[in-house]
Amino acid sequence: MNTEPVLQIKDLSVSFRIRDEYYPAVDQLDLTINKNEVLAIVGESGCGKSALALSLTRLHDVKNTRIDGGLIFKGQDLNKLSPGQMNKIRGSEIGMIFQDPLTALNPLMTIGRQIEENLDYHTTLSKKEKTNRIYELLEHVNITNPQRVYNQYPHELSGGMRQRVMIAIAIACRPSLIIADEPTTALDVTIQSQILDLLKQLQAETEAGIVLITHDLGVVAEMADRVVVMYAGEIVEVATVMDLFNNPLHPYTRSLLASMPGANAGQDQLHVIHGRVPSLQNIPRGSCRFSERIPWIPQTAHAQNPQLDEVGPGHWVRCSCYQHFHFEDEGKGLVMDGIAGAK
Numbered sequence: 001m002n003t004e005p006v007l008q009i010k011d012l013s014v015s016f017r018i019r020d021e022y023y024p025a026v027d028q029l030d031l032t033i034n035k036n037e038v039l040a041i042v043g044e045s046g047c048g049k050s051a052l053a054l055s056l057t058r059l060h061d062v063k064n065t066r067i068d069g070g071l072i073f074k075g076q077d078l079n080k081l082s083p084g085q086m087n088k089i090r091g092s093e094i095g096m097i098f099q100d101p102l103t104a105l106n107p108l109m110t111i112g113r114q115i116e117e118n119l120d121y122h123t124t125l126s127k128k129e130k131t132n133r134i135y136e137l138l139e140h141v142n143i144t145n146p147q148r149v150y151n152q153y154p155h156e157l158s159g160g161m162r163q164r165v166m167i168a169i170a171i172a173c174r175p176s177l178i179i180a181d182e183p184t185t186a187l188d189v190t191i192q193s194q195i196l197d198l199l200k201q202l203q204a205e206t207e208a209g210i211v212l213i214t215h216d217l218g219v220v221a222e223m224a225d226r227v228v229v230m231y232a233g234e235i236v237e238v239a240t241v242m243d244l245f246n247n248p249l250h251p252y253t254r255s256l257l258a259s260m261p262g263a264n265a266g267q268d269q270l271h272v273i274h275g276r277v278p279s280l281q282n283i284p285r286g287s288c289r290f291s292e293r294i295p296w297i298p299q300t301a302h303a304q305n306p307q308l309d310e311v312g313p314g315h316w317v318r319c320s321c322y323q324h325f326h327f328e329d330e331g332k333g334l335v336m337d338g339i340a341g342a343k
């Protein structure tokens with residue numbers, strides 16, 4: 001595995017203003033994304049995945065969002081760039097693919113014109129070169145009739161085709177980093193797997209680092225090299241995809257995996273994680289954030305403020321007592337050694 005860093009995230013906090021106070025949705029996060037790797041970020045809704053993605057592209061609402069910390073990309077800190085400097089990087093060296101291409105694409109502009117706009121901004125190609133490049137890009141994302149699609153509007157295309165167009169725009173200037181936020185969530189299963197295959201193929205060609213934000217562990221298993229599990233704004237586990245699926249350590253990761261369809265073969269019910277991700281104002285910031293989702297485990301078992309520790313090569317976990325948890329079948333869920341009354 002190539003470990004040449006593309007992006008280094010250093011002590012990153014992304015905070016939203018709620019009634020004149022800022023609350024971190026991403027809390028002091030450190031992470032490196034390498035060239036030619038797919039780094040998946042997973043977690044339930046509200047864990048801070050999209051807040052993280054927005055901060056990487058600096059597409060946040062500046063009035064109500066504060067970003068602290070470093071985003072080191074090719075030797076410069078994205079967080080210190082002016083909006084103009086960032087515009088030059090976004091869409092060229094950093095490509096973006098979002099969940100809903102219908103919202104991301106301009107409904108009043110033809111597909112050809114939208115890709116051309118990107119090339120206008122980031123390249124000095126002539127009109128003819130741009131047109132050829134657009135046809136080439138559309139073909140590259142497996143659009144069979146590029147000439148026709150060039151002149152079509154987003155609403156005339158299927159969801160899968162629109163996502164292919166988004167990918168064509170994202171890769172138009174051969175980015176070294178791609179942020180893909182739930183790129184296949186809105187698509188049906190067959191189209192989803194075609195789009196994932198396309199992303200894999202493009203990555204093999206470009207060697208870009210891909211940050212893949214998803215709540216779908218099936219997508220993670222298919223795509224990721226490394227996985228980051230987020231809970232309530234923090235990383236709770238980082239591991240290679242093999243380690244994460246074969247040897248999950250954090251109770252939250254284990255609960256997520258047990259709640260995945262197909263995980264409990266032979267059992268009638270999927271595991272349901274008790275409770276929900278706390279809202280920003282209610283995150284217990286000075287203690288173990290996950291403890292309230294496993295209330296049957298006594299507070300004495302939780303470290304006050306667990307750190308993210310490397311417990312094996314490249315395997316990090318934020319839990320001081322992960323060795324004592326185990327998962328029981330038949331709906332009993334997560335239990336802890338020697339704790340009576342656990343369920």
Ligand SMILES: Nc1ncnc2c1ncn2[C@@H]1O[C@H](COP(=O)(O)OP(=O)(O)OP(=O)(O)O)[C@@H](O)[C@H]1O
Nearest residue numbers: 016017025044045046047048049050051052279280
């Ligand atoms: N603009 C905002 N203002 C205030 N709070 C926000 C804002 N955007 C997100 N949040 C809050 O920040 C937290 C993290 O949200 P975020 O959208 O990043 O989660 P997520 O893991 O991406 O969830 P989803 O999968 O549903 O998109 C949530 O508590 C959310 O309610």
